[in-house]
Amino acid sequence: MAITDEIKDSFRRGGVLTRLIYINLGVFLAFLIIDILFSLFNQQHIATMVKSWFSVPADPMALLLKPWSIFTYMFLHYDFLHILFNMLYLYWFGRIFLQFFNPRQLLGVYFMGGLAGALLYMVSYNIFPALSNFTESPIMMGASASVMAIIFGTASYSPNYRVHLIFLGPVKLMYLAIGMLILDLIAIPTLSNTGGHLAHIGGALLGMYFASRGTKGKDITMRFNRFMDSLVSMFSRKPKMRVTHSNKPPTNDMEYNARKRKKQGEIDRILDKIKTSGYDSLSKQEKDDLFNASNN
Known part of the structure; x- marks a missing residue:
């Protein structure tokens, strides 16, 4: 089985968490290839320009020229260590x-955590004098604000949940989250990545708000998810509806049972093939049939 087929199969069968990680890794690899290609032709500035078009700017007017960046930035990363720690x-x-x-x-x-981080990032760069003295619009990328929202959403909802750390042993999740937040606060005066650290705080605040509403039985993601569903459906290709008419009489019990036995026989054959030759010996159709049968 080719590695690309394994990745596609893992992505298709994986849940939301798996797919988020795969998308982040895929985007990172795509831009890495772009960086390499343009570097070989001494055109690194073009690769930088392409990456900037998917990074969220601090200048709201610049955001009007690339509104998609408020979403795409949270899947884009600087380098290997940046994406490694975010994905972990x-x-x-x-x-x-x-x-x-x-x-x-x-x-x-x-x-929503990514959006909250981007919002606080832009507001901070246009309010605080120490950050507003820039000649051209700074940009930000990375999933850190989104990840912080997930961390603080979990820690605020279940603060006494314990995680086991090497050399430290069991630590309450809330203490771990607070420690990460303190590190961001300490790093703000250095001005090296102040916007990024402020974005982390924006994500953390969103996560805490999500948890506070969740403890009261409210889900703040419900309307947002509906909006995203409608947004995706607007740009997705709608299949053409095909109306067919059939004069075939309804299937009787005998035909139904015959089809069921035939289907079960096919599944038994596939399972026998796995026992003798292994899962990798199955064709794509056989894997799909086995997957569909397991979900029925």
């Missing part, structure tokens, strides 16, 4: 999050 945090805390909430809420908090 997303995986670790995302799994804890899913113990208390459903996958659609995870997706909603990811996007």
